[in-house]
Amino acid sequence: MATQTNDEKTIRGCCPMDCPDTCSWIVTVKDGRAVKLRGDPDHPVTRGSLCAKMNGYIEYTRLPGRLMWPLRRSGRKGAGQFERISWDEALDEIAARFQRIIVEHGAEAIWPFYGAGSYGMLQGIFGAGRRLWHALGTSQHVVNICTIAGCVATEYTLGDRRVGMDPETFQDSKLIILWGTNTLTTNLHLWRFVQMAKEKGAYVVVIDPMKTRTAEQVDEHIPILPGTDAALALGLMNVVVSLGAEDKEFIEAHTLGWPDFKKRILDYTPERVSEITEIPVEVIVALGTRLANSRPTGIKLLMGMQRHGGGGMAVRTISCIPGVTGDWRYAGGGVSYDTRGFFRGDWNALWRPDLLPSKARTLNMTQLGEGLLELDDPPVQGLFIYAANPVASDPHQRKVRQGLERDDLFTVVFDHFQTDTANYADIILPCTMQLEHADLHTTFGHIYVSWNEPAVAPPGECRSTSDVFRDLARRMGLTEPCLYDSDEDMARQVLNSGHPTLAGITLEKLKADGWARPNYPSPFVPFADGFMTPSGKLEFYSERMANDGLEPLAGYTPSYEVSQKDTALARKYPLALLSVCRHYGVNSIFPNSEPHARRQGPAVLQIHPNDASSRNLRHGGTARVFNDRGDFLVQIQVTDKVKPGIVWTVKSRWPMLEPGNSNPNATIDDRTSDMGSGAVYNDNRVEVAAI
Numbered sequence: 001m002a003t004q005t006n007d008e009k010t011i012r013g014c015c016p017m018d019c020p021d022t023c024s025w026i027v028t029v030k031d032g033r034a035v036k037l038r039g040d041p042d043h044p045v046t047r048g049s050l051c052a053k054m055n056g057y058i059e060y061t062r063l064p065g066r067l068m069w070p071l072r073r074s075g076r077k078g079a080g081q082f083e084r085i086s087w088d089e090a091l092d093e094i095a096a097r098f099q100r101i102i103v104e105h106g107a108e109a110i111w112p113f114y115g116a117g118s119y120g121m122l123q124g125i126f127g128a129g130r131r132l133w134h135a136l137g138t139s140q141h142v143v144n145i146c147t148i149a150g151c152v153a154t155e156y157t158l159g160d161r162r163v164g165m166d167p168e169t170f171q172d173s174k175l176i177i178l179w180g181t182n183t184l185t186t187n188l189h190l191w192r193f194v195q196m197a198k199e200k201g202a203y204v205v206v207i208d209p210m211k212t213r214t215a216e217q218v219d220e221h222i223p224i225l226p227g228t229d230a231a232l233a234l235g236l237m238n239v240v241v242s243l244g245a246e247d248k249e250f251i252e253a254h255t256l257g258w259p260d261f262k263k264r265i266l267d268y269t270p271e272r273v274s275e276i277t278e279i280p281v282e283v284i285v286a287l288g289t290r291l292a293n294s295r296p297t298g299i300k301l302l303m304g305m306q307r308h309g310g311g312g313m314a315v316r317t318i319s320c321i322p323g324v325t326g327d328w329r330y331a332g333g334g335v336s337y338d339t340r341g342f343f344r345g346d347w348n349a350l351w352r353p354d355l356l357p358s359k360a361r362t363l364n365m366t367q368l369g370e371g372l373l374e375l376d377d378p379p380v381q382g383l384f385i386y387a388a389n390p391v392a393s394d395p396h397q398r399k400v401r402q403g404l405e406r407d408d409l410f411t412v413v414f415d416h417f418q419t420d421t422a423n424y425a426d427i428i429l430p431c432t433m434q435l436e437h438a439d440l441h442t443t444f445g446h447i448y449v450s451w452n453e454p455a456v457a458p459p460g461e462c463r464s465t466s467d468v469f470r471d472l473a474r475r476m477g478l479t480e481p482c483l484y485d486s487d488e489d490m491a492r493q494v495l496n497s498g499h500p501t502l503a504g505i506t507l508e509k510l511k512a513d514g515w516a517r518p519n520y521p522s523p524f525v526p527f528a529d530g531f532m533t534p535s536g537k538l539e540f541y542s543e544r545m546a547n548d549g550l551e552p553l554a555g556y557t558p559s560y561e562v563s564q565k566d567t568a569l570a571r572k573y574p575l576a577l578l579s580v581c582r583h584y585g586v587n588s589i590f591p592n593s594e595p596h597a598r599r600q601g602p603a604v605l606q607i608h609p610n611d612a613s614s615r616n617l618r619h620g621g622t623a624r625v626f627n628d629r630g631d632f633l634v635q636i637q638v639t640d641k642v643k644p645g646i647v648w649t650v651k652s653r654w655p656m657l658e659p660g661n662s663n664p665n666a667t668i669d670d671r672t673s674d675m676g677s678g679a680v681y682n683d684n685r686v687e688v689a690a691i
Helices: 087-105 130-136 148-158 167-172 188-199 229-242 248-254 258-267 270-277 281-292 311-325 347-351 365-374 397-404 465-475 487-495 507-513 543-547 568-572 594-600 609-614
Strands: 002-005 008-014 024-030 033-039 071-073 082-084 110-114 140-142 175-179 203-207 220-222 297-301 334-336 362-364 382-386 410-415 427-430 439-441 449-452 575-580 604-607 622-627 630-638 646-650 685-690
Touching: 008 449, 071 087, 087 110, 087 382, 087 410, 087 427, 087 465, 110 130, 110 140, 110 365, 130 347, 130 465, 148 311, 167 188, 167 297, 175 188, 188 203, 220 281, 229 258, 229 270, 229 281, 229 311, 248 311, 270 281, 281 311, 297 311, 311 334, 347 487, 362 365, 365 397, 439 487, 449 507, 487 507, 568 685, 609 630
Parallel strands: 110 382, 140 362, 175 203, 175 297, 203 220, 297 334, 382 410, 410 427, 575 646, 604 630
Antiparallel strands: 002 008, 008 024, 024 033, 071 082, 071 427, 439 449, 575 685, 604 646, 622 630, 622 685
C-alpha cells in the first residue's frame, strides 16, 4: 500500500533476489522516481536493514547499459551485434518461430529456461510462464542448479522437501552450528538471531573449508575437507552415542530404523572420521561432547555444502543429528535448510499442470550444453531464457557456448542487461525490475509471505514477464482463459488455497501491510510430535529411497572428484576448487555495476602458502586455473584462511568482463549429484599455474 506525505509517497515491497532473507522494503517515490530504498523496520527478520548487495539497488535499475527496447541479432551468434525492433515485430517473430517448431518438431523441441534472477511467483522462478509452457506442451524445465539435492534428501528424511526448524528460533539455541554457510554474506538477517542466542550464552561453531567473514566472528571454526560433511555428522553422533547421550525416548517414539543406523554410527569412530575429513580427533570429540550436552542445538545449512556427488546424503545425515539428540522436539533445535514448504499456497492453481496435453520430457537446467548438443528426440530448436544467465552460471561453460552457437537454434533472452547469454540470442526482450512490477514472494530462509507493489513506471519499453507471456499466448492463438489472468488474479489464486495457515492472509492484507506470517504458533516447533514421512517418523531408514534405487540408510557418500586421493585425477589436478558467493553480488547479478564491482574487487584465488610456494605463485600475481574442461584467470591471494590442497574463488562473474572471457564454471563438470540431479559446483579438481 502507498502512503502519501506531501509530494512523496512510500510503497511497500520486497527483495526478489536468490537469498534466504527475502527482505521486506519500503520505497520512497518523489515525482514518479524512486529516491530511497530501506528495509522495513517492522518486519521481524528484515528489521529495517538491507544488505551490502541491495543498498544501491535504485542506482542499479538506472545503469546506462540497461535494456530499454527489443533487439534482433544482426551479426553472428555471440558477437553481441543487434538492431532495435518494435515489440510487435519481436513477439510476432517469436510466435511464428515457435509455431513452426511445434509443427515440424513438436512442442517438446521448445525449452523454457528460467533461473533465480527473481524469486517471485508471478515474475520469477516460482511461477512465471509455467501456465503458458504447460498449455503449449513444451519440455519441462528442472531447476536443479541450487537446492535440489538437499531438498530431496530432506523429503526422504523429514517428509517434505522444504521444511526444517524455524530460523527465528535460533535465538533459543544453546549450541549453533553454521554448517557450510557464510551467514554474514549469504544470510545476513539470520545473524541477529545468532547474536541474540550468544547474548544468552550460546556457543557458535562454523564448519567450513574456508575461514570466511562469518568464521572470524564465532567461537570456533572447524575447517573440513569439502564433501566430507556426512562423515563428520556420523562422527559427532558416534561421540553422542558413546557417551550414552542419545535421546532414547525421542528415538523410540519418533524415528524409524534406529538399530541399523546406530550400527552405522558406531562404525564411524572419531579416528576414522578424522582420516576422511582431515579434522583432528580431539576437535571431533570436543564438538561431539558439546553436542551431547547442549539442548537445544540448532544447525543451519545452506546450499554450497550439498553441491557435490554426495550432497544429498550429506544433508540427509546432518538432518538425522537432531533425531539422535532429540533436538527436533525443542524451540531452537533441529536443522534449517529450506523453509518454503511451510507456505501452503495453491501451487497447482498458479502453475496449472493440468493444461499439459500429455506428459512432457524434463530437461535439467545444469545440463544446458549437453541438451543443446546431444538431444535428438526431438532436438531443442527453440530456447526462451528468462531470469537466467547460463553462460555465466551453468557448469561446463564451453559446452554451453557451443550449444548456443548452433545456427538452427532460435533463442530468445528476456533480461535487464545484454549479458554473455544475451549475446547469443536471436531476439532480446527488455524486462522490468522489482521496483516496476507486482509480485508475490515466499522464501527459503524464514516463513513470511510478501507482496511487492510496483513503485515506479517501467523505463523505456520494458515490460513485465507476466505481461509478455499473456501477449505471447494471444499471438499464438491460445484460448485457455487462465493464460490471460491478471497478476492480482494469479496472486489470489495462490493465496486462496483453503489451508488454515493462510486463513485471513488475503491479497488486500498483503497490499496493506507488505508481508504476513502464516498462522503458525510462535515459537514454531514443527516436528515436536511427528514428521511428514509415510511412517510419521524421522526416517533413518527410508523405504522410498530403497524403492528409488538409493542407499536407504543415512550415511556417507563420497564426492566424485574431491574425495579422491592418490588417483590419476588427484595427481594431475591436486587442488580442490570451491566456487563461492560474492559479498557484493547474487549469482550473476551485479558484476556489471561499477559500485558493486569496485567493492568486490578483481577475481581472486585464495591459496595456502604451501601450495603457492610449490607452484611459484606470488601474492597479487596473475594465474591460470585449469583442468581438462577449461580454464579461467585470477589474481593470486596467498593466505592461511584455506587449508592446503583447497583453493577458492567467487562464482558467476560475467565472463565478458573477465580477462580470460571465462569464470570458474569453465572448469566445472555438468554431471549430477546423488539425489535430485543436483549440481556439483564444489566437486571440482584443478591445477594452478602462474602466467
